[in-house]
Amino acid sequence: MSSKGFSPIISEYHILWEALKHYESRLEKLSSMETDEDKQLAYDEKLQDLDGVLSSIKAAAKSDFDLEFE
Incomplete structure (x- = not known):
């Protein structure tokens, strides 16, 4: 995340x-x-996308500040 110009602080x-x-x-x-079913699929796709975002934030927080998120 921070490599794209966004450098959040710990808080x-x-x-x-x-x-x-x-x-x-x-x-x-x-x-x-x-x-x-179509709406449920849309929610599930958003959840899948969100999982990727959470993984990216988790990795960036670990790299930037050695923070661990669960």
């Missing part, structure tokens, strides 16, 4: 992580409650 990593984990939880709930 910003924590805010991003917490916000994205909350969004992930919300998407999981919406997906599980959805009866329309």
